[in-house]
Amino acid sequence: MDPSLAADGSSWGANVPYGRRQRIYNMVKHTKDSYFNAAKNSLKNYYGNDMSPAEARALEFQMFPPKLLCYPSYSRKLSDSIYVTELRGLIYSTGQRSKRNSILLSICKQFLRNDPPPNVEQRLESLQNDSNISLDSSSTTSSSTSSGQLSMGDGVAPLTQEQVLRQRIAGFMNKHLPNVNLLTTLYNGSNDKMDQITVSDNSGGFNILLSTEFKPAGAKVKCLETGLVQDCQIFYVENSGVGLISDIDDTIKHTGIVGDKRSIFLNVFVNGFEQWKIQDMPLWYTTLKDSKAVDFFYVSNAPAQIYPILSEYIGENYPLGPMFLKQYSGNLLSSIMKSSAQRKLASILKICNDFPNKKFILVGDSGEQDLEAYVSAASQFPKQIIGIYIRCCKNSMSDESENDVRVMKALNDHIKKFYLDQIKEEDDIPDLIQFDSDSDSDVAPAKTDKKQPVKKKPPQVLKKKPVLSDALQREISESKSSGTQPPLPPRKPTRLKMRSMDNAVYSIPSSQNDYGTYSEFFDKKAESWNERVKVAVKKLKENDVKASFMFFNDPILCLEDSINKIDSL
Incomplete structure (x- = not known):
């Protein structure tokens, strides 16, 4: 339908001279300090308040063409x-243009300062999405200029941080x-x-x-x-072979979900692709794609508004594939920081259900609830999930970052002992019934009169009760009658050592005297991972899932393990 035509086919606003109508249209389109709703209402009043919804939509599309x-x-x-x-x-x-978007851009620009105002995060979080006002963007998500790099070569002027910021938040400022x-x-x-x-x-x-x-x-x-x-x-995508379902944030790109809000904001909306890269992750994925023809799916809680920049980053570093993101609603920071395992799980289950004859590898990170989502998916599709790999993000495994690697190793030791080794033993159990020539014979085995020799037990030697001297007995009697005991020497607070995953990541207080240092030395994050992994292992075993399962910070180990798993199918 021609936007310049009314519903009855006549020229819209035909009773108004063309030059005057065009001047009004240009004035509204190029006026920077007026809102769309106010402009539309003014035009409706000018033309007699009889504008139909179709005419209003046509006018809107004339002034602000859809994308x-x-x-x-x-x-x-x-x-x-x-x-x-x-x-x-x-x-x-x-x-x-809207007042909300002007405020949004102003607040976001304050994150670029080395010393942003202390309340900038609260101001950004309190700025909610209002569907009743129009939204604005000084640049669009379809911009031809790459926002992945802060500097451009071949004589092109480098992009400033503010220019990159404007491009990347454009999706949050558009009107749907x-x-x-x-x-x-x-x-x-x-x-x-x-x-x-x-x-x-x-x-x-x-x-x-x-x-x-x-x-x-x-x-x-x-x-x-x-x-x-x-x-x-x-x-x-074929309904056979192997597919890899991957998270995005902190799995194939550095986001820092467990860090402070300003760092997360800069990582997502300002930093270049070089700062996003995670060493050897592209090598793992591209090797599986090239050597094993693995299909790739990207399922993430990243907001769909930053899809253009994510698509550009993945296209430069990883195999392409379908992408499933969450739709932003509410404030900007919450859309990035608040994850939902259920939303991610729904997309994973749909993919597994659409390809019932395909095996899947699940790759995520320790910054979100990927472990629970992946274990749940494996429990519902135990014959399809062949691998679960969780990348250990910095500061996510332990209360103290220097213990992250120790906690990761302890978790992997527990997984190996109580899951991987046990499912391997089940696969190696021989048949209990041997179908050989003797087993079908009706002849009973010959009886023998020989008796098996009985081993004699060695005679027990009674231990004699020790005899105490008169002086020693007198000393013991005096100590009992005194009624007072010497005080125990003061216990020095010492660092509690890491223990096996069989009990807990850190020692539990064994007496009342230990509780003075309990809150100081007990590693809450490590103990949380201890319990989460125990629950995960139990659930995988209950549902007869036989998958590779590993926490990692070196993707090369996962590359070798995943290739071996695929070759064993």
Whole structure:
């Protein structure tokens, strides 16, 4: 539909001279200190308060053209002749100014200072999303300038920290467009195609399943109200082989979820790709992709608003694959720091359910609840999960960072002793019934009159009670009658040593005298991991899960272990 036409097909605002109408339109579009709602109301009053919803939407799209964003998803074969493809994305607009976004940008810029105000975090957290006001971005998520690096080569001026910040928070400042008619299309190289109309939801998102009788080679989405078309990246995934489902934050990129809020903010919205990289993680993933044809899925609690920069980072360092992120709602910091294992688990379970004949490796980190989510997934799909690898983030394993490695080794020792070794023994148990030629014979074994010799027990030697001298007996009697005992020497506080995972990570107080130093030396994080791993091991064994299970800080060890696991299938 032409935005300049009214619902009855006549020219919108035909009773107003063209030059005057155009001047009003340009004034509203380029005025920087007016809000969209105020401008729309003014125009409605100017034209007699009889603007229909369709006319209002057409005017909005004229002033602020919508944009489409498609998230990479997958296509799979459902039966011999049916293919199922999921298309997911977002329709939004940029360029609309609001007081909220001005405040948001101002607060975010204060994080760039070496000494930000003490209440800046509280101010940012208190700035909630308001769907009743329009949102603004001075730059869009589809910017052609890379925000992954703070400096650019080949004569291009380096980006300042503020420029990078503006680009990366743009997704949080856009206005999501609900109830927009969209045309989705799947096609292949043989001129086969299938169209289906859908409508964006209240948050501007769309998620649709399409069934075709041909294997799709590509997809696109079209906004029917403006004609805007966006290509969608889809990955065809076989229902066999091995897939790797990976977290993103602190698993394949450094975020520092367990750090302070300012560090997290700078890592996400300012730091370049070089500061995001985690050594040898790209080597692990690319080796599995190249040598074992492993399919990759990225499931994270990272907000979908930073998808463009995450997609750029993954494309430069890791194998591409479908990506599942959470939709931001509420304040900016909470969308990054607050994780939900259930939200992540739902996407993992869907992937496992869509590919019942595929084996999966799960890779996460110790900064969130990845362990519980992955163990739950393995318990529900015990025959499909073949590996669980948890990367140990700095300051996440112990109350003292120098003990992180010791705690990690203690956890792995417990996993090996009470899980890996036991499932290996189960696989090595021989058959109890031997089907040889003698076992089928009806002839009973010959009896023998020989008796087995009985071993004689050595004679017991009674221990004599020690005889005390008269002087020693008198001394003991006097000490008992005195009624007083000498005081115990004072106990010096000493560092409690790490113990085996069989009991606890650190020693538990054994007497009342120990409780004076209990709170000072007891490692709460380590003890928490102790209990979490015990629960995880118990749950994996109860559900007959036979998977590799490891905490790591060296991805090369996981590379070797995962390849051995794949080769053993």
